[in-house]
Amino acid sequence: MSRGAPRAWWAAGALLLAACRHAAPVLAPDVSARLESTPGGYLAGDAVGLADAAVLERRDFVWTLDFSPDGARVAFTHLAGQDYRLGLWSLGPPPARVVDASLNPSEFDVEAxxxxxxxxxxxxxxxxxxxxxxDAATGAPRASLRTEEPLTAVAFHPSGGYLVVGSARGLVTVLRAADLGFSFESRPHADRVSALAFAADGTLYSGGWDKRIHVLATREEAPRRDGARVRFERRSGHAVVVGSVNGGAPVRFALDARTPALVLGTAAAREAGIDTAFVQETVSLPTALGSTLARLVRAQRLRFKGLVLEGVDVAVCDACLPADVGGVLGAPFAERVDVAFDEVTSEAVLTLKAPAPPAPVEARALVFAPRATFSFEAHVNDVTVDASGRRLGVAFSEAKAERTRAVYEREKKGLGEPPSAWNAAAVVDAGSGQVLRKWTGHEGVVASAGISPDGRALVSGSWDKRLFLWREGQEAPVAERRLGWSVRRARFGPDGRLVGVAAWTPQKVTGDQQSDPSAALFSVGYAAPSVQRR
Structure with a gap:
């Protein structure tokens, strides 16, 4: 699909809506033509209004939303009955649903x-x-990976070779996009990672509920294979960690140096591609009822994130396992790996005792190093970056953006929160962390702040049900929309023509169940805009 198709349709939509009170000025034909003919182009100028463009969902809670880089598609997650679903739409003309696919059960929010x-x-x-x-064109599943912590943020590196995920416990992990293989991780935050945003030069901005934005420089280098930090829990007298064998499904291993072998249960061995039917070699292992002979499989591969052990011998034995684990890391593991426990983060620190063999020459990993830390007086809920990488859009709240019982009770009674200094949307200098402009028109938590490509406008959404469009140099919003319930996400499209909004909506269980818009698009109007190139 060409970039011009959706743009032309939105221009037509703006013309149709020009007479209503929600209309924004129509883009001049010559500006539209320049935008169409400029690769990576976007509008720059004074944003002056919003026009209703399209409603994509009005029954379910919508949690998050994102535009494709060419502006031809939009995706959002929504809670439908017993599961979270992925909605992928082509933007036309006219807008059309590409897929609506189940993601996971309803008890696990999908916020990124x-x-x-x-x-x-x-x-x-x-x-x-x-x-x-x-697949971003069809919605077909490509790959999945279960990590060790709840995930709250995701972003792709501009190169496309890596993606980064943030956790509810402050961990930021780099994965290869090709196979979701581990690349690097760090725990820059002391609380939830609320946002991850890359500038075009690869600089990563990581926002968190610890009231900080970390600025991280990224580079490629040979991967480290000599250590890893993995979550552990204590169960039945053992420390239990998760790893994999031969690239198979995750396995819960008990650490027990008294066991004379590395042991896998038959189910875990099958997932690792081990067929014991033709294995002749055996080893004697202790069980609760005495010794037993277990089949011994030579030269397997054991992985814990970036730490890789080659040439590992594995005994397959169900009777040798403690309850609720799929394997045991016995004496051969302890001979090769030092294990220490970080009780603060509940992580086992694994370190090879001997130098790791060199990685293949072609193997690369994306790593990051701290460049700066911006500290604020409020919790950071969202971070976006303009096209130049010079300005950030940031959403703040004085209280953590947690949906507590007290919040629901207040909303049920129709009680709002008074404006405060740090329930705010702000434009922040990406180099220094200086707050260039802060708007406090919302009442309560500001959940999202999407900066325009030119860095001169900001669209913000709050639990007060309102969406505001702010402009540089203006104290009051230049446009406002009221949604049915909490606004969860607000984003500018890549060329500045559209704003997309994700929100919750009051549930209706009768009739056609249609309610207030929860995934909606608005056309942005500009006064005398120009066209800039990324």
Whole structure:
């Protein structure tokens, strides 16, 4: 699909709506033509209004929303009955649903979506700890990976070769986009990672509920294979960690140096591609009822994130396992790996005792290093970056954006919160962290702040049910929309022509169940706009 098709349709939509009170000025034909003919082009100028464009969902709670880089598609996650679903739409003309696919059960929120820079992939990240990849054109599943912590943010590196996920516990992990293989991780935040946003030069901005935005420089280098930090729990007298064998499904391993072998249960062995039917070699292992002979499989591959052990011998034995685990890391593991426990983060620190063999020459990993930290007086709920990488859009709240019983009770009574200094949307200098402009028109938590491509306008959404369009140099919003319930996400399209909004909506259980818009698009009007190139 050409970039021009959706743009032309939105221009027509703006013309149809020009006479109503929600109309924005129509884009002049010559400006529209320049925008169509400029690769990576976007509008720059004074934003002056919003015009209603399209409603994509009005029955379900919608949690997040993102545009494809060419502006031809939009994706959102919504809670429908007993599961979360991925809605993928082509923007026309006219808008059409491409797919509506189940993601995971309703108890695990899916709050993060991102398109790759080339528009080929779409990633979701949810509270079940799973990152999922989809074909961004068809919505077909490509790959998935279960991580160790609930996920709350996701972003693709501009190169397209990596994606980054953030957790509810402050961890930021880099994965290869090709296979979701581990690349690098760091825990820059002391609380939930609320936002991840890349500038075009690869700089990563990571926002968190610890009231900080970390600025991280990224680069490629040879991967480290000599250590890993993995979550552990204590169960039945053992520390239990998760790893994989031969690239198979995750396995819960008990650490027990008294066991004379590395042991897998038959189910885990099958997932690792081990067929014991033709294995002749055996080893004697202790069980609760005495010794037993277990089949011994030579030269397997054991992985814990970036730490890889080659040439591992594995005994297959169900009777040798403690309850609720799929394997045991016995004496041979302890001989090769030091294990320490970080009780603060509940992580086991694994370190090879001998130098790791060199990675293949072609193997690369994306790593990041701290460049700066911006500290604020309020919790950071959202971060976006303009096209130049010079300005950030940031959503703040004085209280954590947690949907507590007290919040629901207040909303049920129709009680709002008074404006405050840090329930705010702001434009922040990406180099220094200085707040250039802060708007406090919302009442309560400001959940989202999407900056325009030219960095001169900001669209913000709040739990007060309102969407505001702010403009540089203006104290009051230049446009406002009221939704049925909390606004969860607000984003400018890549060329500045559209704003997309994700919101909750009051549920209706009778009739056609249609309610207030929960996934909606608005055309943005500009006064005398120009066209800029990325």
């Amino acid at each position: 979506l991102a398109f790759s820079a080339d528009g080929a992939l779409l990633a979701s990240a949810g509270w079940d700890g799973v990152v999922r990849l989809f």
